[in-house]
Amino acid sequence: MSMRLPVSNPDNKLPNIAIDGPAGAGKTTIARMVARQLGFCHIDSGAMYRAVTLLALERSGESAVADEGTAYLIARDLDIDFLTGTEGDLRVMVQGDDRTEQLRSNRVDRYVSVVASMGDVRKELVAKQKELAEDGGVVMDGRDIGTHVLRGAEVKIFLTAAPSVRVYRRLRQQRQKGVHLSWDEAEDTVVQRDRIDSTRRISPLKVAVDAVTIDSTHLMRRDVVSQIEFILASVIRCPNGG
Secondary structure (H helix, E strand, O other), rough: OOOOOOOOOOOOOOOOOEOOOOOOOOOOHHHHHHHHHHHEEEEHHHHHHHHHHHHHHHHOOOOHHHOHHHHHHHHHOOOOEEEEEEOOOOOEEEEEEEEEHOOOOHHHHHHHHHOOOOHHHHHHHHHHHHHHOOOOOEEEEEEHHHHHHOOOEEEEEEEOOHHHHHHHHHHHHHHHHOOOOOOOHHHHHEEEHHHHHHHHOOOOOOOOOOOOEEOOOOOOOOHHHHHHHHHHHHHOOOOOOO
8 A cells, every 4th residue: 555645845745765775785676665655756776877888788889888978978868767567566668668677687787887987977867867856756766866866855765784685685686587696706796886886986875964874684675664664754744853
C-alpha cells in the first residue's frame, strides 16, 4: 500500500529524498522500495552514467569511453526515462528503447567510473537530474545527490554497510547475471570503485552535513525503508526543525 505524504512548502510540492552511498550499499534497491511505498518517482542517477557509457561503447568501443568529448556529446543528447515495469521493477528507457539489462552488463561496469569522473559529462547529467526532480516527489540515488544534485532535498540519507557485506552483495548481483567472480575479484572491484568515487576531483562521494547515515549491515531491506519513512514523516511534522 502506497501513501502520499503532505508537505508544507510555498509551492505545495512533495518532498524529494536523496540517497547516497558506496558501491554495494543497496542504494538502488532501497530507493526503488521507498519510491514504491510512497508513490514517488525513483530516479537512478547511476543509470544515466551507465547509459552514456553504453552508448559510447556501442558507438566506438573502448576508445570512445576514454574520449571526454565524445562522452559529453552523448550526455548532452541523452534521452532517458525511468518507468515502472509490470512487476514493479525499474525500467530504464534510453533513446526510446528499454536498455535496463544492458546497463548492468560487466562491460559497462568496467568503464562507468571513467565516464562518471568526466566534468563536462557530470555537468550535463546533473542538469538533467535536477530537472527531473523540479516538481518534487522523487527518490534519487547516487553518490553526489545530497551533496551536489539535490542540495535542498527534504531528506538526505547516506546508506552504507560493512565492506564484507558489500562484497557479498556484489558477488550475489553478479551471480544473478550469470557471472561467477571469486571473492578476491569482487573485493577488488568494490575497493577500486570506492577509491575512484571518493577521490575524484568533481563531486566526490562523501556524507552531506545534513544527511542521516544508515548502516544496513545488520538490517533487512524493509527495516531500512521503515527508517527512511520515519525520517521523512519527522521532517514533514517539523519542517523547520521545531
